[in-house]
Amino acid sequence: MSAISESTRRQFLQEMGASVALLGLGDWHGASTLATQPIGDCSTPAHGAATPFVRDCRPVRGRTIANSLSSAEVADLKAAYAAMRALDTSDPNDPRGFLQQAKVHCHFCATSDASLQVHNSWRFFAWHRAYLYFHERILGSLIGKPDFRLPYWGWDSPSHHALPNAYVTPNNATNPLFNGTRFLAPGTLLPDEDVGPTVINNVLTLATFANFGGTATGGGVPEGTPHGAVHVDVGGDMSAFDTAGRDPIFYQHHATVDKLWSDWNRQSAAHTDPPDAAFRNLTFNFFDETKTWRSITAAQVLDHENSLRYVYAPYFFLPLLCLIVRPIGINWAAVQRITLPPNDRRSIVDLGQDRRARLHFLGLQVPRDRSTVYRIYGSQAEAQADKGPESPTYLGNVGVVLNDRENKHPHPGTMDVVVDLKPSVRTLLARGDSLQPFLVDRNSRAPKTAIPVRARDVLFSVDQLDTSK
Amino acid sequence: VTHSLAILGLVAACATGRQRTDTPPRQVFTVPVPAQASTAQVVAVLRDVLVPRTAPVRLRLYAVINGADSIQLGSTAIPAISRQAQASDTLHELRVAVTDGMRSWLKTAGRSDSIRVSIRAFGDAGRELTAWRVGSLTIVADR
Numbered sequence: 001m002s003a004i005s006e007s008t009r010r011q012f013l014q015e016m017g018a019s020v021a022l023l024g025l026g027d028w029h030g031a032s033t034l035a036t037q038p039i040g041d042c043s044t045p046a047h048g049a050a051t052p053f054v055r056d057c058r059p060v061r062g063r064t065i066a067n068s069l070s071s072a073e074v075a076d077l078k079a080a081y082a083a084m085r086a087l088d089t090s091d092p093n094d095p096r097g098f099l100q101q102a103k104v105h106c107h108f109c110a111t112s113d114a115s116l117q118v119h120n121s122w123r124f125f126a127w128h129r130a131y132l133y134f135h136e137r138i139l140g141s142l143i144g145k146p147d148f149r150l151p152y153w154g155w156d157s158p159s160h161h162a163l164p165n166a167y168v169t170p171n172n173a174t175n176p177l178f179n180g181t182r183f184l185a186p187g188t189l190l191p192d193e194d195v196g197p198t199v200i201n202n203v204l205t206l207a208t209f210a211n212f213g214g215t216a217t218g219g220g221v222p223e224g225t226p227h228g229a230v231h232v233d234v235g236g237d238m239s240a241f242d243t244a245g246r247d248p249i250f251y252q253h254h255a256t257v258d259k260l261w262s263d264w265n266r267q268s269a270a271h272t273d274p275p276d277a278a279f280r281n282l283t284f285n286f287f288d289e290t291k292t293w294r295s296i297t298a299a300q301v302l303d304h305e306n307s308l309r310y311v312y313a314p315y316f317f318l319p320l321l322c323l324i325v326r327p328i329g330i331n332w333a334a335v336q337r338i339t340l341p342p343n344d345r346r347s348i349v350d351l352g353q354d355r356r357a358r359l360h361f362l363g364l365q366v367p368r369d370r371s372t373v374y375r376i377y378g379s380q381a382e383a384q385a386d387k388g389p390e391s392p393t394y395l396g397n398v399g400v401v402l403n404d405r406e407n408k409h410p411h412p413g414t415m416d417v418v419v420d421l422k423p424s425v426r427t428l429l430a431r432g433d434s435l436q437p438f439l440v441d442r443n444s445r446a447p448k449t450a451i452p453v454r455a456r457d458v459l460f461s462v463d464q465l466d467t468s469k
Numbered sequence: 470v471t472h473s474l475a476i477l478g479l480v481a482a483c484a485t486g487r488q489r490t491d492t493p494p495r496q497v498f499t500v501p502v503p504a505q506a507s508t509a510q511v512v513a514v515l516r517d518v519l520v521p522r523t524a525p526v527r528l529r530l531y532a533v534i535n536g537a538d539s540i541q542l543g544s545t546a547i548p549a550i551s552r553q554a555q556a557s558d559t560l561h562e563l564r565v566a567v568t569d570g571m572r573s574w575l576k577t578a579g580r581s582d583s584i585r586v587s588i589r590a591f592g593d594a595g596r597e598l599t600a601w602r603v604g605s606l607t608i609v610a611d612r
Contacts, residue, residue, distance in 0.1 A: 106551075109550070110550045110551045120560050120561065120562070120563075193544055194544075194546070198569055199566070202510060202566040202568050202569070203566065205510060206510055206512075206566070206611050207509070207510060207611045207612060208611060208612070211510070211512050211564055211611045214562075214564070215562070217561045217562060218514075218560075218561055218562025218563065218564065219560075219562065219563060219564065220564055221512060221545075221564045221565065221566045223564075224545030224546060224547065224563055224564065224565060225543070225544060225545050225546060225565070225566070228525075228545060228546040228547050228548055229527070229544070229545070229546035231525070231546070231548040232525040232527060232546045232548060232593075235593070238548070239524075239525045239548050239549055239593070240525070240548055240549035240550065240551050240552060241548055241549065241550050241551065242550065242551035242552075242553075243551075243552075244548065
């Protein structure tokens with residue numbers, strides 16, 4: 001048999017097989033799986049004008065790898081999805097329901113309307129981050145736990161290439177995390193071609209956002225592999241965009257994709273998101289946990305820790321509340337001393353560990369004739385004694401590094417310096433004492449010369465809870 | 470038996486509106502090798518990619534040496550849009566990381582200004598597809 005006729009025969013058999021499958025006479029996704037069903041109409045429930053997203057002031061919490069969840073956390077996860085699925089029957093039009101959530105992906109992905117399509121362009125990462133954020137808030141709200149965060153699958157780690165245990169235990173419809181159409185069997189590993197260390201390393205070390213996250217008209221590398229590849233590997237509902245959201249693993253898969261973006265940003269200071277207004281002003285709409293139709297921009301999802309209140313574990317983070325800086329004028333220009341107005345003295349008494357009180361030296365004049373470190377004290381006597389951070393009025397330090405040894409290219413202008421106030425300084429200010437700041441060269445020999453601070457202005461600020469929400 | 474299979478195939482193909490195409494199992498491009506291919510990340514940019522949207526597709530890229538697909542450069546996968554979608558769709562631009570494959574090829578090919586790249590398309594269960602096409606291919610250093 002010639003090569004041509006062999007090829008023609010193979011083509012014929014392939015097309016015949018495909019056609020038989022499309023006619024419903026066979027299941028080409030694997031005999032052990034259930035055939036996927038059409039999702040039907042993907043339009044969103046009725047809604048009015050969108051309400052803009054407002055800053056999230058919940059405590060920052062970690063999204064953890066699915067297989068590391070405690071039994072209590074797995075119970076919460078399953079309870080949340082069970083509650084979401086229950087809405088499918090109790091109120092099929094409730095936008096918080098599981099099928100309605102799946103239809104969101106269908107609506108924006110299985111469309112030929114280019115203005116809606118969120119794949120194959122730089123919309124991909126930002127839109128899916130926003131989608132998961134509102135999905136996560138709904139899940140938390142359904143179990144009354146606003147601190148709930150989605151777990152992530154974690155296929156970026158070689159030890160997590162199989163479906164997470166919670167999603168296949170039990171591997172039947174009694175498990176709200178189960179989906180019967182999956183081709184990937186429990187315990188079967190995703191192939192290294194799709195999620196191996198080389199793939200992950202290549203993605204995380206891409207130098208430009210165009211290659212990582214795509215452009216206005218094309219997708220980035222990870223949108224294909226590993227993202228698309230894992231969709232295809234899981235198979236069944238996951239292998240088509242219109243049905244993918246019907247498999248709960250979709251959300252943990254996409255949390256891992258989202259983590260890749262977060263990791264890529266943290267990998268290098270040069271790994272920055274597009275500054276283009278066309279990207280940052282991209283606006284997406286979702287229902288939130290109160291069934292409010294929200295709008296959120298790409299710019300609002302870029303800093304997921306501060307804006308969306310989650311980080312990826314393992315990761316060390318401060319459980320910061322939603323804080324803003326409240327500046328307090330201290331009439332520096334007139335008196336050249338730091339005295340706190342009476343009404344603001346109480347504001348620094350009980351700040352707690354998470355909040356800061358700071359001094360802002362604006363336009364500080366620092367000698368630039370040598371490379372050294374200047375310490376700042378709140379009194380001349382302490383500056384001359386120069387005992388460092390142990391001194392009651394020690395405020396902080398500021399370094400000067402010459403551009404060249406001969407100082408032929410001196411630094412121009414002044415400096416802006418911000419120092420955190422330690423408890424002893426706060427106590428002095430809270431009781432109405434005034435500070436007269438002096439600089440002293442840490443590296444000069446005694447007797448030390450204290451230099452009065454010259455600055456355009458000095459401000460005092462405290463962190464306080466953001467109550468604008 | 471062959472006659473019966475042919476009739477069944479013809480009926481099935483007509484019933485689904487499926488069109489036979491002339492696209493060969495593989496497409497081969499000869500493209501320049503970027504100057505920094507041995508040091509930078511290397512990305513293959515596929516443009517005007519026609520793929521069926523009723524089923525997922527995996528594209529694999531190979532370096533062709535002596536006429537054979539010798540080194541896998543990289544791969545990408547495209548989920549289906551919908552089982553009920555239009556038969557095919559053209560994606561403007563896809564990017565595939567090919568860094569390690571290019572490094573392997575460079576060791577074999579030495580200094581060469583161009584590389585022959587073969588692209589193959591696979592559907593579910595590894596079946597090779599025929600109804601697909603890549604409009605153009607370039608290989609760029611990620612700078």
